Amino acid sequence: MNRLLRQIVMCGLSCITARAASAQQAPHYTAADVRFMQGMIGHHAQALVMTALIPERTTRADIRALGQRIEVSQKDEIKMMQQWLRDRGQSVPNPDAQHEHQMMNMPGMTTSDTLMPGMLTTDQLAELAKARGTDFEKLFLKDMIQHHEGALSMVATLLGTTGSGQEPEVFRFAAEVDTDQRAEIARMSALLDRLGNTASPPQP
């Protein structure tokens, strides 16, 4: 059907009259919705691992503020996702497990096959943990952009899965992740551009 015409769909296709409102259920959540919530908890948990590295590695106020903002929003969202899963009797991942799992792994033992899109491998995390000053700042931004892009791809996968993202609460949450992380990527890219254009200050 001509897409332009779709903007002015007229009577015939869509004309309806009010029925006596019947008790209809909103669309049910799907297995993909559950996987999205479970996977996003682990995904968000890694962002917290990354932001926890900031205080000892840079004094830049903008990076610190960025880290704090990410921390607050991801913690809130983890709580929300856990509640969503609990309310539906689904298994609720513990974000700390992700944390310990990756931090205890030796560098070189990548676990990328179990990671959600965009998540840093154990090697990448180790590299980030080793960096200091400007190197850290640039790497942090680069890694967090990769990490956030993974979240966008998780949303796209969800909305691209037949039957999913239909439950209103899942839709609202996916929409929020999409909006917030897009905006944060834009902000981090701009910050990275600025860092790239300045000479590295001397390291302590």
Next chain:
Amino acid sequence: MLVALSAVLTRTASAQGDSAITSNDPRIGLHAGLENAGEAARNLVLIGHVDRPQNFGNPQNPADFGFLNADLAFMGNYVYQGGFNGFQIWDVSNPNSPKLRTSMVCPGGQGDLSVYKNLMFMSVEETRGRLDCGAQGVSDTVSAERFRGIRIFDMTDVDHPKQVADVQTCRGSHTHTLVTDPNDQANVYIYVSGTGPVRSGSELAGCARGASLSDTTTSLFRIDIIKVPVAAPQNARIVNSPRIFADSAGAIAGLWKGGAHGTGTQTTAQTNMCHDITVYTAMGLAAGACSGNGILLDIKDPANPKRIAAVIDPNFAYWHSATFNNEGTKVLFTDEWGGGMAPRCRATDKMTWGADAIFYRAGNNLNLAGYYKLPVAQTEQENCVAHNGSLIPIPGRDIMAQAWYQGGVSVFDFTDPSHPKEIAFFDRGPMDSTKLMLGGDWAAYWYNGHLYASEIDRGLDVLDLKPSDQLSQNEIDAAKLIHFDVFNPQNQPKLVWPASFVVARAYLDQLVRGNGIASARSTAIARDLNRAEKLKGASERAALNQLAARLDQDSRTAADPSRVEALAASVRDLAKR
């Protein structure tokens, strides 16, 4: 013509208090419950209430997102209540007892409604929205059955709404604003604010998800404008998708890029959408609350709005909605920190965060004057932040009713925008004492003498304003003189009071309360008004003109000369009747 970002922040702007009240307020400690929650009120009385229809809720989960009540519109004796599952039309001929006239399942959220003549417009944003209003959702990821955008209903037969057009948009419609054109009665416009994910270009041609700030094809960073021929709504279509956030060089992402403003500030969302736009067509102006900025638009040509001002605020997380005062000299913006789903009125939350910011407007300049936030602390179990409201038409004062989700309804005076003050409230206890269940008042609007509040889970409330030392019976009666045939709150009407002794006495009460005139004079003026009211014809006119002339003299020495002049003008209006 674009005007450069005028981020003028007045450092001295103050809030009404540094911290929320945590004791000696009846709103503290109300017991929780869906239907039996504790209630507290001051200077407001709940006169009518009606629950959601049974099939508009999930008995297992009263806060089920699929069934939330949302915004209101008004026409004649009907209140139109939109929601995530469809809409209700309540007959409020007797406001003590709203009667359900029409109920229609038509899911898709948020379901915001506007009404105009025989037409009703409805916002749909979710991917489950269907052209046929079915509740089963749309499984396919690209589907001709999906509907996200503006539905248009013919309401000629109010019992049988008939969907006559559907205008699809890329991000769907989170909210919308009905815009009337004083110079064109044949058409109305809908400003569509889409905040959701951009859909695939294979579902709707031209939709593009590009998020880079330089991608000029992106469906972000714009609003959509639908032109609706009133006599042929089936021909409604998008006529413009203006890049109202563009900078003078034409970059489409010209306003706030998102982020913090420095140490200790709020983190503000990126300006790639408007959440709500309030139009004041009498002044050819619109105020847009656009995620990262508050903006002013010149809408004299409604299809081609031009941005004339933009402000930021380091205390704002998300610019959500806007209200003008009647003179258009002040604009109140709300900050929906936490998205409405979080408890943001706790004792620990700043009084300048999640609040209203009130700006003075002079031409294209906006200058911050102060903040208003619900003055009493709410619990962890109550989602609470500034939300939707409207002016209460009291002459001579800027008074507004506002919903604060589970913080209830607060009525406040922002005549002095640096020192806004609460004058009435209504509140219920939390939905649940152990956990936060999304609920509370979505919107509270004054319509033809009563306040109507849309309760997300509990239904519709009707409240009456009661006199107090801060508001006299004359002032309330003057507000009740304002009558609208139709009221869409985001299409703000100019208030013009008819000539009435009540209006004059409202001004006089204000002069007495504020010591705006010597007490000997206020007593004499009250006596003169009483005498004139008993007269008829020429002798009444003579008495009123004599009083007006005397009031002109008073204004030269009075402490509040402009209010004395307003009183004189209202007396002259009476003389001209």
